[in-house]
Amino acid sequence: MNKPEHVLVVDDSPDTLEVVRRNLTSAGYSVQTVSGVEEAIRTLNSAQVDLVITDLRMPKISGMDLIRHIRENHADTEVIMITGYASVPGAVTAMQTGAQEYLAKPFTDEELLQAVQRSVQRLRLRRAASGNGTVPSAARGILGESAPMKALGRDIGKAAQSSATVLILGESGTGKELVARAVHYSSDRASAPFIPVNCGGIPDGLLESELFGARKGAFTGAHESRPGFFQAAEGGSIFLDEIAELTLAMQAVLLRVLQDKVVFMVGAREPRKVDVRILAATNKRLETMVEKGEFREDLYYRINVIPLCLPPLRERTDDIPLLIRHFANRFAKEQGKPTPEFDDRVLQMFQTYAWPGNVRELENVVQRLVLMTESDVITAPELPELMRFSVSQSGNVRRSLAQVEAEHIQTVLASVAGNKTRAAAILGIDRKTLQNRLKA
Ligand SMILES: Nc1ncnc2c1ncn2[C@@H]1O[C@H](COP(=O)(O)OP(=O)(O)OP(=O)(O)O)[C@@H](O)[C@H]1O
Ligand SMILES: [Mg+2]
Structure with a gap:
C-alpha cells in the first residue's frame, strides 16, 4: 500500500x-x-x-x-x-x-x-x-522562467480549473502541444484520455468518420461500427491541432458539436452525447482567416473562450540558457556521455539567433551538438553553418532587402528540415509564393 x-x-x-x-x-x-x-x-x-x-x-x-x-x-x-x-x-x-x-x-x-x-x-x-516530485504543477514539462512563461504557467493553471474550450496560439515549435497536455493533465479530467488529432494530417473525406466514428454500413467497407476520436476521449480532452486546416464543411460540423455537445457518427441519425473538453491549436492568424471568409466567425468565437498565447523564443531569450542545459543533459544522458559545456560565445550566439523554428529548432541544434562533439566544451565553429551565418549577418547593415529576405527564407527552411509547407506557414506566405521566391 x-x-x-x-x-x-x-x-x-x-x-x-x-x-x-x-x-x-x-x-x-x-x-x-x-x-x-x-x-x-x-x-x-x-x-x-x-x-x-x-x-x-x-x-x-x-x-x-x-x-x-x-x-x-x-x-x-x-x-x-x-x-x-x-x-x-x-x-x-x-x-x-x-x-x-x-x-x-x-x-x-x-x-x-x-x-x-x-x-x-x-x-x-x-x-x-x-519519476520524482519536483516539477511545478500546471507547468508540467514546460520550461521557462521569463515573465511571459510564468504568466502562461498561471494561465494554464486557471484554464485547468474549467472545461471551457482553450485556443492555443503560437508559432511552430513554441510548445503548443506541451501546453495542451499540461492543461489536460492538471485538470480534473487528468485520469481520462488526452487524444491529440492533427486536423491537417487526415484527408478531408476521412476526417469526419475519424473524429466522430462511423456506423456499420455508413460507406463501402464499413463492416462494423467504429468509434471516433471523440468517443475515445470521453470524459477527457481532445486536442484539435492545426484547427485552421479544417474545411468550411468540417468547421460547420464542429460548431454543432460545440453547441449541442453531441456528435453524429457518420451514417447515424441519432446524436450521441459526449463529454469531451476541446483544446485547439494553430500557428495561423485566425482573425485574418475570419476576415477572408476562410474560417467561420461563429466557430472562432466558440473556440476562443480561453486563449493561451505562446511567445516565440526570440522574445524570451532569458529562457535560452535553461533550455540549452535541459536538452544538453537529456541528450548527453541518452548518449551515455557527460554533459558538455557551452562556451560564452556560443551562448551569446544562441541568444542572438532568431530561432524561426523556436524551441523545437533549439532542441534539434543541441541534440546535434551533443551527438557530434568529442570535447567537453562546445565552441562557435561547431554550430551549424546556417546559424553562424545568420547571426553574423544579423548585424550587417549593408544588405539589401532582397538579400535579407533570401537569407531569412533559407534560415526558416533549414529550421524545418526543408519542409516547404511548414516554412511557408512560418513565413506567412503560401507554398506557391515560397516556391516562386526560391526559384528567383
Ligand atoms: N517551454 C518548453 N520547455 C521544454 N520543451 C519545450 C518547450 N517548448 C517546446 N518544447 C519542446 O519543443 C518541441 C516542440 O514542441 P511542441 O510540439 O509542443 O510545439 P508546437 O507548438 O506544437 O509546434 P508545431 O506548431 O510545429 O506543431 C517538443 O519537443 C517540446 O517538448
Ligand atoms: Mg504541434
Missing part, C-alpha cells in the same frame, strides 16, 4: 482545524494542523508535505503569503485555499497566487473531500510522469 498523503492544515480557527482533521483522518490521510503561517513554514521546511489547506485571512500573516512561499520553495506541494465567501475575485486571486483549488466557507464535508482527492490525483499523476 502507498504511504498516506501528508496534509497540513493552516487556520486560526480551532473549529475549522478540528473539522478538517477529523474528516481527512477518517478518509485515510495523515493530517497535521497549525494555527498560523510561521508555524506552517517551519513544518514545510522540516517535513514532506503533499498538500496544504490554508485559510486566506489570518491575524498575523495572510494565507496569500503562505501560498507565495510554497510556490517559490515547495513547487510540488498542492494548495487548497479556504476563502471567506464564494466570490469570483477571491477565487481568481487564489488561483493567481498559485493555489490549485479553493473552498468557499462554509463548505460541506463532501466538497472538502472532493477538493483533496483532486489535489492528490494531480500529485500522483505528476509524480508518475516525472
